[in-house]
Amino acid sequence: MPSFDWDDLRHAVAIGAAGSLAGAARSLGVNHTTVLRRLDALEAHLGARLFDRQRSGYQPTEAGLVLLEQAGHMAARVDEIERQVLGRDRELTGPLRVTTAFVVMEHLLPQPLADFSRAFPGIEVEVVENAFLVDLASRHNDTEQSQMRREADVALRLSGHVAEHLVGRQLGMTQCRVYALRGAPGLPQVPTPLAVLTRDAPWVAFERGASARVYDGWMRQQLAQADVRVRVDIFNAKAAMLRTGIGVGVLPTFMEDKHPELVAVSDPIPELALPVWLVTHPDLRKTARVRAFMQFVGDALVKRLQAS
Missing domain, CATH: 3.40.190.10 (Periplasmic binding protein-like II)
Incomplete structure (x- = not known):
């Protein structure tokens, strides 16, 4: 049997704590359909119902209580690991890979990128000019296909649609x-x-x-x-x-x-007319160099777009 997807377990824990899909969605910062999809996937994987859907909310079944107890122990361990890892990644140094379209690199990004490099000389930015959004989640797949794909930490895109699993900000509109x-x-x-x-x-x-x-x-x-x-x-x-x-x-x-x-x-x-998005994967948004880039370059591009 394939291993658990921790994200599915995390959504189940949030439902157990909130007693509802809406409450879990608010605590996780996602929409309720995402929470329901994760729960359905976990129940299908386990072959067991974890919650009874009642008028008063979502009540854990006997199987659900066992899962929530064990998942709570796992959550504490995951938080500890995250704190230790992030503690090693709080310095503003290291590589940062950005993907964008050629026209954006040519006309919007150069000056903000140069200013960022002067402000944060310890961060080495690599820009991949690509007309298609790199799958920022592909770093978590080990398939041969994903290994062949170029990965990125941050994407700067002209797009009317951004994948639901990505996080970031809309910087403005292009005409x-x-x-x-x-x-x-x-x-x-x-x-x-x-x-x-x-x-x-x-x-x-x-x-x-x-x-x-x-x-x-x-x-x-x-x-x-x-x-x-x-x-x-x-x-x-x-x-x-x-x-x-x-x-x-x-x-x-x-x-x-x-x-x-x-x-x-x-x-x-x-x-x-298209919006400009600066996005990253949720797993990377707390990384110091990613956070610094999205704030510094994002603010500069907001001003640039307002002027165009």
Whole structure:
């Protein structure tokens, strides 16, 4: 039989202490569906009902009482281990791996990261530019597939959805507009309705088969009948093509500072507004270097996003 998942036991202990799913959820800082899912998984694993669901709340069964007693001993030992481990990780030194998208590394992260490195010279930050969110929980899997994956301590992502098991903060919103080369003959130079742009202007778009980003679906729909001249795979390549005057294209507004030769020719596009998240795994959030990075860089990016 596979070993216990301590997280499942922890959720059961919280139910026993609170007497309800809602109370357990509040104490653990999760939603009640997560608590119920964990309890169901534990009961299925053990093949026994641990709580009777009554009007007055969740009452432990005989099997539940045995489990809660033993789990209480385990919890005390886990807390002791955690204190000892964290005590060795309170210094602001050591490696820190951050994953983000190329466009974020290029335009949002450099200055906050440089300032962080000056403030915390003992922390060595390694940035992995990746268009997809690294599974920060994969460090707990020993499968061959997870061993092949690059892991990270912190993720900085543009995303409308963050996995439920991650913790962190939303730093702000990004906006997108359509841009053209400033002064280019035949290209619009002032904000123009999207319907007119898609009908009359030549476009630089993303690759036809792309589907992972919110931008991809929007472009497939909006540019289905448009005059697309060039397709690329990332925003930096699109900006490079826009600088040639070949057409117009969508870019995040935070790219404007590095591309003064481009002019916005649309209003912000509501469908392409995305939040910026800075997240980590719950097991890592108390680590000193992770906590310092999320606070310092997070605060800097909040100000940066407010200004863009």
